Amino acid sequence: MVVKNSEVKIEYDPKNMQFRRLGSSGLRVPVFSLGGWLTFGGTVKGDPVKEIVKTAFENGKSYHQSINMIDLAEVYSNGESEREIGRVIEELGIRRSDLILTGKIFFGLGRKGPNDRGLSRKHIIEGVNETLERLRTDYVDIVFAHRPDPTVPMEEVVRAFNHVIETGKAFYWGTSEWSARQVEEAHHVASKLNLIAPISEQVQYHCLHRQRFESEYQYLFDKYNYGTTIWSALASGLLTGKYNDGIPKGSRFDTNPEFFKNTVESLSKEDGQKKIEKVKELTAFAEKELGCSVSNLALAWAASHPHASTVILGATKPE
Template identity: 45%
Template sequence: MEYRNLGASGLRVSELSFGSWVTFNKQVDHKLAEHMFGTCFDAGINFFDNAEGYEAGQSEIVMGKALQSLNRPRDSYCVSSKVYFGCHGSPLPTQQGLSRKHVTEACHQALERLQVDYLDLYFCHRADPHTPIGETVWAMHNLVTQGKVLYWGTSEWTADEISQAYEFAKENHLTPPSMEQPQYNLLDRERFEVEYAPLYEKYGLGTTIWSPLASGALTGKYLDGIPDDSRASLPGYEWLRERMVESDRGQERMQKVAKLLPLAQELGVSLSQLAITWCLQNPNVSTVILGASRVAQLEENLKALKAGPLLTDDVLAQLTSI
């Protein structure tokens, strides 16, 4: 495992990290999570990602129990949460968004669920059209000065919204965002590589990318339909199944995956490993967040660390062509 600075900050995060999203609580209980975290620690992973909206807060509870069971020194790893969607099925107006009230209370609730005294990283899970960006920047700055948050950032904000946050912080001598958490993979490249391009040098923007496997599409497992144990088969995730396979867009993406699979086989690696190590070739990636519902799946994806030397200029050109 190698470690990269989180953008212009001094925080060194493992190039691969581990997140929960759908899997924790729905597919992974705290005992299995404990095993997974042990595997992560053994591999050198030091960043674990979560959010208030993942499984209505239950994902953070599972993560908190597992981390406590392992009893690792708190200064040896980083945990995150995200704020915006709330942790209630039908949140009231004050239980969602990026107002000073919700940003503050959601932080306190995340600390309790994760069983930690502070969050290393705290993300605005989406931009809030109902709250001035300046109010959100102030709320995050206050949490930083209180020692409850060390670094704050955004997730799936536009480049313009991120710039507004940086400029407001600069003008008012406040703590600016340090990182963005965008989707980035072989099939979804436009925002990360084009829209955000000016931000990396101008602001030292760090990135904790999610969905390196395009919600599982880049494993190849959806080429023959929807497996029963997949995320897209879960109740409530019909939208994912539709986007993955059943829509015209999904079919077009599957055609690309079908062309990528022989290349991975030729290189002697799984398609998952090829897709993950491809993300690491981009120097603007601070860390790639892995997800898994089984230990074997996690161990398989961790092997991507050994696949980097296979990505020669010729291979990269083939990937881009596909």
Template identity: 40%
Template structure:
């Protein structure tokens, strides 16, 4: 397992990071979730990403239980705050000082740890002054409850504003967590250039486009039984937009000879592709079976030649999403309750 520095910091994280968004506490039972975490540990994955909102806090609990007997200093644990949790009252969401202060304490309890390595703003909060949010994060860091600060799906301008405040407050804002894959490249035009200037890395989610880039979804065919597209607990909603585009699914099938030539599975090719971007510190992978973890980690350390990358671009063509405005759309303009 290769490790990379996260942003302009001394922190190294595993370039394949294990995430439990749509699995722990919802799709799979706790014993299977624990087996997946064990597989990640055995594969050399040291970084684990979760959020308080995943399965309405259950995902953090499952991850904390799975990691409780591991040497804490050998792990990098990330979690997030913003989306509604608990009974979803008026202050159970957003990036207010109240919600941040209460959420970090609850997350630490569920994760069974005294601190997280990275505490992330899950979205931008348009209803809370950014200064209030950043001061609250600074207090979390100074209290020793988080070592570094990150964000998720923030625009280039939002990153610049937050980085300026972080510098004033003398805390380290070192990461952004956006969606990024061969098919979803909205961050390349503005977010990545700004991040490179600010000393911020990307920890990307959905590098296999919700499973579309594995090639298992065929144009004109019903999704395979037991796949994410048939999951009624949230997975099918996330993948629906891709599955509605037969042209995209057809082009993905044309990537198979390229993967074969590289000696990779389709999933490994997709994960290796995002890791070719030097501003990407890690690709988050999830799993509903331990063998999926074992397969995905084979993408670590893979270098794809420029000729192969050019062929991927040629195959996918205008099926790729490149509009920078998609990042702005990711953050709700009013708080969700």
């Protein structure tokens, strides 16, 4: 029987932190989780990483009752994000079973070999092995296919992730930035071969980017109760309101100019200006009508969707 997220919304609530089932699986994940994209091992290194993780975990009465999920990928800071988290977990003495760690495989570490990226069986298995070495652990809870790979047969992809699960190196597998059709194909192959299908999509979702989540994936929610781990709920910081009057010094767009070049350029165009105006309206509404920040409103909005399993947060400071 497929259990809907809406039927089991709250699993624990020690400090108002809800835990939800990740799709149709039995895995409970916090409504908000911690992500390492562009931060851990990149703009944030050393003791600050330790303080951020410690603060996230101490939000509840114990590690397993707070933000105990950390989302990572082999490509984040070229593997340094995983190394930082592996070191921090060891230094803080966190019990592995109190954690939910995720990894993502596709982009590799920038090496130029013909099999150093993509979703070949070779790269999936070797990539997972290297991730585990950097994390100093024996397994990740979920491993995601970071992108689809049309050059590899879907059967090979499904079999490779099943091998990772069967050898105890992951408990579940999922997808990231896959189309609904591609997810459906993976489920069809898994069903035909009596293998484990993916349980969750890592998807961009915020009030300025809604179509894929709310329309394209509805079929997956209805048929498979597909889970979601949401990234960019603040639109890369746009929904914090910090870019309402330009790009402030020290902001993400300022410190990562090449990475966000297209985004920054788009803000000067008509569509970008419309987005800024919408954020200004939301900022005024949040502050005057709700007494909260626009970022809090945006996060609550994303998390309130009945098919939102967890919303990934980035952090550069413990506070």
